[in-house]
Amino acid sequence: GQVINLADYRPTDFVLERVDLTFELDPTATKVDARLIFHRRKGADPKAPLVLDGDELALSGLLFDQTEMKASQYTATPDSLTIRNLPKSKPFELTITTIINPEANTKLMGLYRTNGVYCTQCEAEGFRRITYFPDRPDVLAPYTITIIGDKAANPVMLSNGNFLGGAGYDEGRAFAAWFDPHPKPSYLFALVAGDLGVVEDTFVTMSEREVTLKIYVEHGKEARAAYAMDALKRSMKWDEERFGREYDLDIFMIVAVSDFNMGAMENKGLNVFNDKYVLADPETATDQDYANIEAIIAHEYFHNWTGNRITCRDWFQLCLKEGLTVYRDHEFSADMRSRPVKRIAEVRHLKSEQFPEDGGPLAHPVRPTTYREINNFYTTTVYEKGSEVTRMIATLLGKDLFKKGMDLYFDRHDGQAVTIEDFVKSFEDVSGRDLTQFSLWYHQAGTPLVTAAGAYDAAAKSFTLALEQMVPATPGQTDKKPMHIPLSIALFAEDGTPLEPSSVDGAEYGDNVLHLTERSQKATFKGIGSRPIVSINRSFSAPINLHFDQSPADLALLARHETDHFARWQALTDLALPTLLAAARDARDGKPVVASKDFVEALLAAAADETLEPAFRAQALALPSESDIARELGGNNDPDAIHAGRSAVLQQVADAGKSVFASLYDSMTTPGDFSPDARSAGRRALRNSALTYLSYAENVPDRAKAAFDAANNMTDLMQALTILAHRFPDSSEAAAALSTFHDRFAGNALVIDKWFSVQATIPGTKALERVLKLMDNPQFKRSNPNRVRALVGTFAFGNPTGFGRADGEGYRFLAREILDIDTRNPQLAARILTSMRSWRSLEPARAEHARKALTAIAKAPALSTDVRDIVERTLK
Ligand code: HT7
Numbered sequence: 057g058q059v060i061n062l063a064d065y066r067p068t069d070f071v072l073e074r075v076d077l078t079f080e081l082d083p084t085a086t087k088v089d090a091r092l093i094f095h096r097r098k099g100a101d102p103k104a105p106l107v108l109d110g111d112e113l114a115l116s117g118l119l120f121d122q123t124e125m126k127a128s129q130y131t132a133t134p135d136s137l138t139i140r141n142l143p144k145s146k147p148f149e150l151t152i153t154t155i156i157n158p159e160a161n162t163k164l165m166g167l168y169r170t171n172g173v174y175c176t177q178c179e180a181e182g183f184r185r186i187t188y189f190p191d192r193p194d195v196l197a198p199y200t201i202t203i204i205g206d207k208a209a210n211p212v213m214l215s216n217g218n219f220l221g222g223a224g225y226d227e228g229r230a231f232a233a234w235f236d237p238h239p240k241p242s243y244l245f246a247l248v249a250g251d252l253g254v255v256e257d258t259f260v261t262m263s264e265r266e267v268t269l270k271i272y273v274e275h276g277k278e279a280r281a282a283y284a285m286d287a288l289k290r291s292m293k294w295d296e297e298r299f300g301r302e303y304d305l306d307i308f309m310i311v312a313v314s315d316f317n318m319g320a321m322e323n324k325g326l327n328v329f330n331d332k333y334v335l336a337d338p339e340t341a342t343d344q345d346y347a348n349i350e351a352i353i354a355h356e357y358f359h360n361w362t363g364n365r366i367t368c369r370d371w372f373q374l375c376l377k378e379g380l381t382v383y384r385d386h387e388f389s390a391d392m393r394s395r396p397v398k399r400i401a402e403v404r405h406l407k408s409e410q411f412p413e414d415g416g417p418l419a420h421p422v423r424p425t426t427y428r429e430i431n432n433f434y435t436t437t438v439y440e441k442g443s444e445v446t447r448m449i450a451t452l453l454g455k456d457l458f459k460k461g462m463d464l465y466f467d468r469h470d471g472q473a474v475t476i477e478d479f480v481k482s483f484e485d486v487s488g489r490d491l492t493q494f495s496l497w498y499h500q501a502g503t504p505l506v507t508a509a510g511a512y513d514a515a516a517k518s519f520t521l522a523l524e525q526m527v528p529a530t531p532g533q534t535d536k537k538p539m540h541i542p543l544s545i546a547l548f549a550e551d552g553t554p555l556e557p558s559s560v561d562g563a564e565y566g567d568n569v570l571h572l573t574e575r576s577q578k579a580t581f582k583g584i585g586s587r588p589i590v591s592i593n594r595s596f597s598a599p600i601n602l603h604f605d606q607s608p609a610d611l612a613l614l615a616r617h618e619t620d621h622f623a624r625w626q627a628l629t630d631l632a633l634p635t636l637l638a639a640a641r642d643a644r645d646g647k648p649v650v651a652s653k654d655f656v657e658a659l660l661a662a663a664a665d666e667t668l669e670p671a672f673r674a675q676a677l678a679l680p681s682e683s684d685i686a687r688e689l690g691g692n693n694d695p696d697a698i699h700a701g702r703s704a705v706l707q708q709v710a711d712a713g714k715s716v717f718a719s720l721y722d723s724m725t726t727p728g729d730f731s732p733d734a735r736s737a738g739r740r741a742l743r744n745s746a747l748t749y750l751s752y753a754e755n756v757p758d759r760a761k762a763a764f765d766a767a768n769n770m771t772d773l774m775q776a777l778t779i780l781a782h783r784f785p786d787s788s789e790a791a792a793a794l795s796t797f798h799d800r801f802a803g804n805a806l807v808i809d810k811w812f813s814v815q816a817t818i819p820g821t822k823a824l825e826r827v828l829k830l831m832d833n834p835q836f837k838r839s840n841p842n843r844v845r846a847l848v849g850t851f852a853f854g855n856p857t858g859f860g861r862a863d864g865e866g867y868r869f870l871a872r873e874i875l876d877i878d879t880r881n882p883q884l885a886a887r888i889l890t891s892m893r894s895w896r897s898l899e900p901a902r903a904e905h906a907r908k909a910l911t912a913i914a915k916a917p918a919l920s921t922d923v924r925d926i927v928e929r930t931l932k
């Protein structure tokens with residue numbers, strides 16, 4: 057693959073006016089007629105040929121203004137169609153015919169078949185697998201679509217926009233026609249056809265238009281789409297109320313499919329979803345599944361404005377739509393659920409996924425300037441760090457100006473394909489604030505490290521905070537400039553009452569936000585009557601690593617008295633980490649592990665504090681994960697020692713808090729019918745957390761087995777199963793529960809994925825043999841991304857001791873699997889391979905095994921561009 061550079065961007069020579077597509081569906085030979093009307097752009101080279109993109113295409117016919125083109129006037133290859141001698145200014149029509157094979161499309165890009173249903177995925181560059189086209193996001197046009205297909209096999213034939221009509225066509229065939237008046241780029245095109253069940257509803261918009269809502273699922277699964285429909289209606293309402301955004305077609309459709317490379321896709325008026333993020337009922341979905349469905353339904357719906365109405369000029373601008381839309385879905389979930397608990401979950405995710413990416417060989421800016429394979433840039437940096445950057449703009453401007461900036465952005469750029477600079481300019485224009493330095497967040501990769509030290513001057517009643525920032529070197533970027541870092545700060549007296557400074561010198565400060573803009577800066581808080589206990593980066597106002605040496609007593613005070621509950625959780629984490637890091641080192645050195653008393657006491661106090669919501673207490677009890685500990689240790693990591701150390705700490709917390717956990721387990725019940733609401737989910741989370749600790753304290757599987765037998769919902773069932781399988785893997789109780797679970801849910805692929813995952817993450821050296829055996833299970837389908845992710849992906853990403861076993865067999869297994877998956881689905885292979893991104897932080901023997909496995913992949917003769925790009929960057 058070629059390297060693409062942002063600096064080379066230039067507009068197309070030809071403007072696309074209209075697109076008219078006719079599909080004659082056939083499982084192995086679908087005929088596509090693309091009628092495209094173009095004119096040469098004003099000022100463009102009058103001799104420039106029209107170069108259209110293709111990918112594995114063969115040209116079957118080419119008409120210019122309805123007449124066949126001479127072979128001398130064009131050149132067709134599988135990946136391009138070049139047409140010469142085109143008119144200087146007048147519009148012309150091309151009719152391009154291609155014949156494609158959906159059944160053979162295992163890459164799941166372009167038009168493919170999933171469980172007998174025709175389906176498309178065009179982002180980022182899938183449309184060029186359907187027809188030759190200017191397949192780039194800055195080419196926008198209205199589309200008319202005609203679908204012709206076997207009537208019995210395809211009672212449902214869908215595309216973007218509003219339904220024009222449909223009828224019988226010829227023997228046994230029918231047609232349906234759709235028109236999407238909103239100019240859109242090709243990546244938002246979608247077609248779905250097949251025999252599907254549907255759930256219908258309506259939504260009345262703020263200007264009183266009735267919109268038809270339809271969710272298509274496999275027959276028999278309609279009832280499992282009810283929660284998704286509810287989430288959709290709440291999303292539509294929320295976007296009107298919070299962002300003033302109204303839906304703009306007569307119909308909004310969602311289709312759930314079982315083979316899908318990602319979570320979902322925001323095609324205009326016709327979202328296509330991985331069925332995992334649509335289907336839910338109490339018997340089969342966990343509380344986390346419900347929360348994911350709500351968030352992803354919202355995310356794709358919100359793209360209608362942030363992504364579809366205003367789209368990206370080029371793929372370097374991906375964060376323009378993704379970072380912003382993640383920010384919007386985070387805010388939605390925060391409003392639907394508990395804001396602090398949601399923020400804790402976001403930050404946990406950011407730290408466990410994005411921080412390692414930003415600190416490893418795959419680090420890249422939120423707005424990259426170069427890529428070899430765009431599919432590899434749908435990353436947690438673009439999405440989650442991109443969202444954090446948007447959140448910081450909201451923090452810097454405040455609520456009202458942020459809203460004004462968003463309104464200006466929508467007004468100014470509706471119908472356009474724009475850049476991050478355009479986005480930022482809207483906020484500069486409404487606020488008068490210069491965001492040049494702030495924009496480094498888009499351009500500089502790496503997680504900034506902020507070091508803070510405080511000094512109190514009792515005589516002057518002032519407190520000085522000395523701050524330093526350092527942005528680590530990342531691939532291709534060695535010299536970093538200081539960033540504009542908004543730090544939300546609060547000061548507390550020793551009795552926990554807030555202290556308000558009369559003024560702050562040395563830094564811009566307002567609304568409790570201190571603006572760190574220099575490499576090194578001192579801020580003096582005046583009018584502080586007693587030694588303050590300082591809380592920095594409240595609500596995680598900036599995505600940074602913070603080094604601030606605070607005493608356990610101060611952290612314990614924050615854990616108890618901070619008014620921002622996110623900051624309470626942060627204080628508990630800061631108390632936990634030194635204990636966990638020491639535990640990993642002690643376990644490695646064969647020394648006894650001792651959990652600090654301050655930490656255990658603060659944790660148990662939070663667990664038992666009835667003034668705190670249960671979901672928060674459950675988050676407090678979930679200690680930093682093994683990979684969090686590995687990241688904090690920074691290098692020379694031994695996964696076995698980290699696991700042993702963390703388990704020993706868990707054991708000590710469990711022993712010390714046995715009575716607390718027993719009483720939580722008894723009291724945090726959720727009587728009555730199951731409800732997935734946040735409050736009930738929080739109670740289940742806390743009760744299940746107590747159950748986990750009790751499994752350590754009691755050290756027998758009995759209670760988990762009883763919980764497994766009594767569970768009336770998937771959350772409780774999975775937690776009990778996980779405890780049995782992970783804590784007592786060799787017990788007869790674990791074996792029986794796994795087998796019962798399997799038999800009860802055989803045939804329900806999404807639940808069997810949970811069964812695969814729970815076994816793939818059983819710690820220890822036997823994990824690989826277990827995974828290999830599970831791959832022979834008839835329910836494991838190599839062609840299905842969800843199955844592969846559930847087993848191979850979960851093993852590589854979520855089982856540090858099993859995957860990282862000392863003899864390197866885990867890494868060699870992954871190398872073999874990546875090469876195999878790559879032959880069918882390069883995107884999936886490349887994504888799972890990113891599980892190796894932190895290999896350099898391993899202790900030398902494991903790092904050497906990992907390096908060899910990566911080298912074996914790199915040396916394979918026929919690698920996809922996707923895998924080649926990831927493996928070469930990972931090894932660099
Ligand atoms: N915008 C969507 C991205 C996506 C995608 C990208 C590459 C290959 C397959 C894909 N499926 C969906 C999803 C989103 O962020 O909303």
Ligand code: ZN
Nearest residue numbers: 355359378381
């Ligand atoms: Zn998105």
